[in-house]
Amino acid sequence: MKRKVRIKDIADKAGVSTGTVDRVLHKRGNVSEAVRKRVLEVVEELGYERNLLASALAYNRIIPIVAVLPDPTKDPYWEQLNKGVEHGLKVVKHYGMSVSFYYFDYSEPKSFERVAEEALATQPAGMLFPPMFAQEANKVIRVCDEGGTPYVFINTNFATGTPLSYIGQDSMQSGVLGARLLDFGLSPGQTACILSLDYSTKAAQHLKDKEQGFRSYFEEIGNKEVQIIRHNFEAFDDDQQLADFLNDLLRQHPSLSGFFITNSRAHKAIDALSQIGATQVKLVGFDLIDKNINYLRANKIDFLINQNPMEQGFQGIVSLFKHLILKEKVKPVQYLPLDIVVKENTDYYLKREPAFQLVG
Amino acid sequence: MKRKVRIKDIADKAGVSTGTVDRVLHKRGNVSEAVRKRVLEVVEELGYERNLLASALAYNRIIPIVAVLPDPTKDPYWEQLNKGVEHGLKVVKHYGMSVSFYYFDYSEPKSFERVAEEALATQPAGMLFPPMFAQEANKVIRVCDEGGTPYVFINTNFATGTPLSYIGQDSMQSGVLGARLLDFGLSPGQTACILSLDYSTKAAQHLKDKEQGFRSYFEEIGNKEVQIIRHNFEAFDDDQQLADFLNDLLRQHPSLSGFFITNSRAHKAIDALSQIGATQVKLVGFDLIDKNINYLRANKIDFLINQNPMEQGFQGIVSLFKHLILKEKVKPVQYLPLDIVVKENTDYYLKREPAFQLVG
């Protein structure tokens, strides 16, 4: 095990001082071209790798990051994501990164804008946020771009801006996956329903992508034996209305035996289906939130697709860390695994700590 | 953002020197009880957390670890696991851990013993290995225990010894999971077959556990509508024999329409089934090796259960790191998620870097 190469070793071999090597490595200038070349040669020759520990220790200043997220106390999904960010903080704080949290009300576009501006006013070195609302996101992006502040999109992608990275799911592909899972459990001649339990006004792009993906699966396999219908229902918070709606739907389509719920409200559909006694339908939904998990355990939901919110939060911080501290390139799009969760492997995903920690 | 508290801060507040605080924190003794208590009080009061970076930097010595693994060039599964270990190394090397690799021929128990002894002769501070062969593993464990060398079991668990940790899958649960997946695709009245393509002499405990898990699923749901049969076939390397065997089997059981292959040889079953024209059976297998993935992509395998070999290797190193450097407690059993892989989410698991790195 040969000893690690230090800056001192390079300096000696190149016949200069450590200060000069430092200037070369950090591109601080004030080094003659001849010396610069010589130093880089030696660096190459000895295979120098900087000692991150010593480097971070000596650097000794704080790089402030802001995370602008939906209030985690209002929503279990965002609570998970928030937890991932917190874990990321635990890891990178050793390297002098600080993370400040700013929460907005996720049913209030204006609150996002307000909170984001507040966050940016602190002059952070980087920012993490989900660009959920087009108009407001645009404004925030513009401020970032003007100030040269790097930003990472999390959970939701957005066509505008040049984020350091997008971290989240591949919505289209998650639709394809949902189709595959439902298809496996359906027999020829049966009908599957794509059910969107959301406000159609809010109908975000990623929901459309999921539907598109779902359909494309069946188109690709050319399976005409399964018929697909699609419905949107806005009054999902009214149990009785939803039950009535589904009851009608099942009556109209006697062969309807599978549902694909495109967001995390699968539990609402189950509530309604139980009420009207339709217990034999297959159901694929999203997200490991408590209510869904209970129904998964009770064999009422067949599959949940996990969007890994915790991992998203964690990787978001890590990406900023890689960019700001390690000065590594960060992949512009980072799709996280679409985990397939059934009753029998739920615990692994629930208990999984973002136990992974860091130092590149 | 208040500044980090340092040893110096504690020393000042407690009215002692940094050396004394150091002695207390490292339990080196030679500190009067009164002073010790006072220091610990202040530590508590200020919420001191040691600076890992500075700590590792000052520690400045190398902790040698050995990894004794099956030759990764001979088997894609072990290649993946090996890769995980290598990634772990990349991460912990900053903290002064070195990892030396020792490879054995995994069809040769004696070669394991020989290589393990060779590794132990270097007096490592820790060891990582899969206790695949009972007798030989026992000997190695004894040597470790006598020398006080901590060891981590990886991939395979073993009743003897007191490993720092076991890292791998929950075999029983993976069987339950396999049953769930197959069941979802089977109709009432159909038959499922547990197929072991392995040498019965080698029949390891974890294969039995998988079978047990598979059966217990159907027992628990009290579903008598699916019949279960079980077969072992040793001549799996002879394509023709396997095809004949399966042909007979399908003739004997006309309702047979699902297979659960308990190891990574699902592709062999598909080879044979294709040959005899049985293309409509559902199939659940294990492990993301190339041949299996190809069949998954070709819609011939429905589900693969991923045992996360790469993550196993990575976590193995991390566990030793936590124990030896961070001096944290390590969980004695660390089951990794049983990932359900279908054609549509294969890439995520294949391309996934063990991108998670570390510093507690």
Added chain:
DNA sequence: AATAATTCCGTGTGCGCACACAGTTTTATG
């Protein structure tokens, strides 16, 4: 040619900690 302005380069200090060593106080021993 003398001075000023640049360009280039080496030295020194500190980041927070681990550990060796020397120094001081207390207790044991004759």
Added chain:
DNA sequence: CATAAAACTGTGTGCGCACACGGAATTATT
């Protein structure tokens, strides 16, 4: 009571690096 032994405590150095500062060599300006 003197001395030896043991118990306790403070100081100093180095880990590898980042960066400030000042000095030397070179070039520009009068």
